Amino acid sequence: MEREELLAKFVEIVSEKIGKDLETIDEEASFDELGFDSLDVIDLVMFFEDEFAIRIEDEELEGLRKVKDLIDLVSRKLEEVDDEVSEGG
Numbered sequence: 001m002e003r004e005e006l007l008a009k010f011v012e013i014v015s016e017k018i019g020k021d022l023e024t025i026d027e028e029a030s031f032d033e034l035g036f037d038s039l040d041v042i043d044l045v046m047f048f049e050d051e052f053a054i055r056i057e058d059e060e061l062e063g064l065r066k067v068k069d070l071i072d073l074v075s076r077k078l079e080e081v082d083d084e085v086s087e088g089g
């Protein structure tokens with residue numbers, strides 16, 4: 001999945017599930033700047049997990065400070081899933 005698609009999904013999830021309207025998103029924006037608390041970030045992660053059938057471990061949440069961090073993590077998880085599928089599971 002392309003980065004732009006992940007960013008669009010981020011905006012969609014934030015709008016629909018968390019109730020914060022974002023017209024555009026700057027990947028370098030921190031969650032604090034966007035008005036997200038730690039529970040909002042956990043909710044975001046859970047929505048991404050459900051949406052893409054991925055698993056993000058609790059330890060991986062510690063480094064999430066910016067939108068870019070979450071997009072990078074989801075992208076990496078999707079690549080891991082693709083690799084597993086292409087290798088036959």
